[in-house]
Amino acid sequence: MKLNIALLAGDGIGPEVIEQAVKVSDAIAQKYGHEITWKPALTGAAAIDAVGEPYPDSTHEVCKNADAVLFGAIGHPKYDNDPSAPVRPEQGLLKMRKALGLFANVRPTFTFPSLLDKSPLKRERIEGTDLVFLRELTGGIYFGEKGRKDNGDTAFDNCVYTRTEVQRLAKKGFELAMTRSKKLCCVDKANVLETSRLWRETVQAMEKDYPEVEVSYEFVDAVAMRLVQWPNSYDVLITENLFGDILTDEASVISGSMGLMPSASMGAEVSLFEPIHGSYPQATGLNIANPMATVLSAAMMFENFGLMEEGKAMRDAVNKALEAGVVTEDLADGGKAYGTKEVGDWLAANV
Amino acid sequence: MKLNIALLAGDGIGPEVIEQAVKVSDAIAQKYGHEITWKPALTGAAAIDAVGEPYPDSTHEVCKNADAVLFGAIGHPKYDNDPSAPVRPEQGLLKMRKALGLFANVRPTFTFPSLLDKSPLKRERIEGTDLVFLRELTGGIYFGEKGRKDNGDTAFDNCVYTRTEVQRLAKKGFELAMTRSKKLCCVDKANVLETSRLWRETVQAMEKDYPEVEVSYEFVDAVAMRLVQWPNSYDVLITENLFGDILTDEASVISGSMGLMPSASMGAEVSLFEPIHGSYPQATGLNIANPMATVLSAAMMFENFGLMEEGKAMRDAVNKALEAGVVTEDLADGGKAYGTKEVGDWLAANV
Ligand SMILES: CC(C)[C@H](C(=O)O)[C@@H](O)C(=O)O
């Protein structure tokens, strides 16, 4: 297969972890006879510094014409304490999601047996957890009309959803449930919000097309509780943009393996793959960041092209590294810590 | 003191737990020479069944003219799977909050040494946790314009906040922080929402009036994570209505003492006190519900009248009961379980 991959390394540790994922992907490509062309492009604070905007048109061109996007992380502390700065890295992220139509954010939370003790939860609560959130990513209150009135003393954000947007996301949820345990949970706040009632009635109407899928409906506040109490009682969860933002981050810390969690953002044309850990500015350039989440994101990318064996080879390499203790300091537990590059080299040599 | 208390027992286990709180409050009143007149009124599913609405005008009259409201729980399974039913118990709750102007929901999360092992979190993560959320309760997306367009295919919910609403809530937050560790965390999503930017700039402008309070600003998704990782790193948190709904519920399960958590909803004129556990319909009438959260809610009520000693006597009685093992089955851990009434009797005899 010939693959054209846009490479958006971004800020902080982004470039370092992306470098390792490229290395491992290239090793896979060589082993399985694929040809990857990497197309680097600017994004985030790095792009603001270079050209004054976080998602420049030139970057959009690269992404649009690629078969997939591999993304590092964006965000820089110089923007953190000023949410009303005229140009911010996050705006680039939102613009990119909208412009590429990345409507479904896929966020798995699973456990690694060797890392269970890193979880803040007791072992019996977290063991066996293997869930996936599908978060709607291009609608809702993120993209509705927002602004001020009354000389700035009143602010508003409008949350809007259309039936088509809900169907598109829910369809992915039903399909994913069919490949797993056939359990789907629709998370909403239908006892208060009209948009949630639209979500619920739309999903209810789709149930008949997937008679094997058992669908449950839960309020967002109840899910925020049960995720901590019994995370392994969930399988596939679908939800709107803002609820998804909060719940996927909550879910990411329960496993204790946050530094290893990949994600995908699927669009109709192109999809994007990225680690969830963010730009971790304090670690920039120190060769200590854990590259495994980015490597696992690249594995999701291969699988999304139907290259299941390739994806599995990458996952297996990560598991082997964990077992062999070839890990960065976040997982070293007092033992020997390898550098970002060394872990990348080991993985590339072991796929 | 002469106290006029509206008594809204509500649904499910509400009436049973309220009965115990009344018993214990009466014992306190007798001991300290107060006179409480209880004014029962209908609410929730019970009110729908009786008069067709969940918060009838007659109930509002009783609440408005009372010195405080003691509230049980509302909600009934017959409404659960139909969020678009024309009349629902929750509507009564929202109507009541708005009509009584209960703008600040006070939700503490603390631990009881004897119950630490009930937490889903590891002991070292939860030990020492003692935080309070102040959730804005009468604004935001709950009360903004909502509806449908395009023949029902588009739904919208508008989130609106005014500077005055934010100031009113934040003032309570600063004041509460001054009585505690002087740490205040403002939770928002200022990197995306205009209402959050209004929250943040309003709180920032108030900092100078409370120079001793150390204020931090965190995004809601980050708080959803840190609540699970390091709950004891928080003290007072202020936030808007919907974020508060999700985060206070998340916080309620981390301590392992959910069945014991009280809450208050403060208004300019009257305030309301209620356990957070809800109506727990399966347990209705079985004399197994834990009345301690309601008793602790009554303790908050006394303290809100400035009757600190009375409140403390009630808390102490609960602590003594926990130590003596006079507990309902949720806390009995295989040992002897007392009934709801028996725990109430014991507490009344021991204040
Ligand atoms: C940075 C921010 C705009 C973004 C979001 O809220 O979507 C982030 O939290 C995420 O989840 O990717």
Ligand SMILES: CC(C)[C@H](C(=O)O)[C@@H](O)C(=O)O
């Ligand atoms: C029942 C529901 C409307 C309510 C809310 O969302 O405010 C509840 O979840 C709560 O937190 O009191």
